[in-house]
Structure formats: structure tokens, C-alpha cells
Amino acid sequence: MERPASRAAIAPFLAMEMAREAGARAAAGESIVRFDVGQPWVGAPAKAIEAVRAALGRETLGYTDALGSPALREALATHYRERYGVEVAPARIAIATGASGAFILAFLALFDTGARVAMAAPGYPPYRHILTALGMRAAIAEASVADRLQLTPDHLRELAAKEAIDGVLVASPANPTGAMLTPAEKHALAETARALGAPLICDEIYHGLTYGADATTALKADPDAIIVSSFSKYWAMTGWRVGWLVVPDHLIGAVERLAQNLTVSPPHVSQIAALGALQATDECEARRAILAENRAALLAALPRLGFTLAAPADGAFYLLVDIGAHSADSLSFCRRALAEAGVAMTAGIDFDETRGHRWVRLSYARDPAEVADGIARLERWLAR
């Protein structure tokens, strides 16, 4: 019997499945609070839309260079200079179809079949699923609450003692926790990765969305680090599918050849929107202020809900909470919350297959009224 290739036998991205179910219920007329979705409640900034409106009818919007439009690559180089004080040549920047597309290019450019890439659990599930689909492997370290559920140099040494590692993948702020690595921690990870001969990949997609200290780029810890980022989160442009990679000089040729053959070009219209978005700092900062209020409201509600924070929520728009007081099975807890309280949340097993049954991820990238409603619904439901 015909069946899909074994490389396609990857686990589903449960957050997307929950989103589909919550979306279907909402479409059928149910009132659902969406604490599940990992995307802002608002769309692209006005300046992005204006840029697109101006381009429609004026431009043919054909392919751009495989690595992206020169204007956007230049603008991102300026972004690195202005935001972080780091010089990045535009030639080292590759535009991709979201951070997701950037990961595919990075993994293919860096690793051969069978490569082993170190990362922490809990972590963003597609990291390991993309690697599997590409015939590579995730080497997963169980991160501890004491380490804010982040990867440490000790983890790297332990993983490498079992079998050589070919790469190291970290995220700061991380999904599902929002926890950030300090600059010193990034330096230590970069040093250990270098000693083990493994390139460091840092997912910086949640940069801009921090509520205390600003995030610094891993390029400061390791100028050869591979940076993955995107317009999806800070600029609220998930559906536009535009992200980018920063790679060292010696990799850009490989990334370009892969991009030429895999995608020809990133979406042109989205790159025009992204250029506009880079001018929209005021609007994005106003949105961040709303996220900060939502975060504060949810954090204040946690004791009333009987949830405890599993790691500090420094950034992104998530809280990873321990639901041990209510359930030892986060998936059925989330299913019941959706059916009985009309609140969609993401089960922790998506992010950590062994310990995630105790955790639930709450996304607060919603309108403040919806956040307040969600808190009230959960409070009533959990008290019943």
C-alpha cells in the first residue's frame, strides 16, 4: 500500500491543531477566548499596509533576488546597527518565508543527513520536527526550572559526551516560556559550542517583545552565530510569511543556492510590507505596552487560578504555567477548558514530551478585554 515517506512521519504541531479546533468552534458561533494562538491579535502596522498600497499597481511584484530584496537586506543591516550597535553586512542577510523558512535554509546549509543538533526541552516543537523531516536529529536536554528552562553549557557537554553534536539551537526569549538568556549565558553557551565544534543558532524571533531588559543579539556573543528572526511577532505580520537569517560569510553562498532552488524568491509583496514595518516603531511600541498590561493582568491572576509560573516570562507573549494543582494531564485539561469554559490554551506536551503533561502555555497576545474575560472564565471554571 502506498504511504508517506518515513521522513514525513513527524508529530503534529499540537498548538496548530488546538488553534484549528478553537477556530472551528468560534466559526460555528461559540464564544472562545484564544489563549492558545502564538500570534498578535492585531495585523501588520499601518506603515506596512501603506507601503503595500503604494506598491500595488506601481510595481510588477515579480521575483526578487533569491536572498531577498536588496532594500530590505540593507534596512535590516541598519536595524542591527541601530538596535544593537552591531555591524552586519547586508550580504550576510537572507530573507526567507518566515523564521520557519529560515530554519529550513539554515539546517540544510549547515548540516548533513544524520546531524545532531542540541536544544532544550521545553522548546518550540517544529525545531525537532523540521530536523526529523530533513533527516537530521534533535539532541534534547531536559532543562531545569533552576536554569529557567533554558539550555546550559553543562547540557552541551553532557550531550556531546554521549555522541558528537553538530549544532546548538537556543531561543531567547524562548517559546513556550518567554525566558531570556543573559548576555553572560549566551557567551558561555557560545564558548562551549565553539569548543565542541558546533555552530550556534539563535532564534531571536521574539526580540522587541521584552518587558524588562532589552534583548541583545547572540551576534555579540559569537559574531559567527546564525541568527533566525522574523516579522511575525514584534511587527505582527504572521500571515505575510517574511523572516530572515544572518549567517557568516562562508555560509551565504550555500544559503543562496538553496534559496534559489527551494523557493526562487521570498514573497515580494511581503518584503515591501516588511520595509514599511521597519518604520513603524511607534505603533509596535504602543502594542508592546498593551502586551505588558496583559502580561501583568495574567501574572496577577495566577495565584487565584492555582497556576504557578514554570519559568520567568521575560519576553515574547507567553506564560508557561504548572497546572499540577488541577491536573496531571495537560492535554485533557486543555480539551476540557475549551469545551467547558470556552478557553483555548496549548498543552505543554507540545513543547516537552516527557514533562509537559504538567504545563500549559497561555498566550496573552490578545485584546485586553479578551484577556480579562479569559481570566474570569478560568476562575469560574476552576472553582466549580
Ligand SMILES: Cc1ncc(COP(=O)(O)O)c(C=O)c1O
Ligand atoms: C520560537 C519560534 N520560532 C519560530 C517561529 C516561526 O515563525 P514564523 O511565523 O516567522 O515562521 C515561531 C512561531 O510561533 C516561534 O514561536
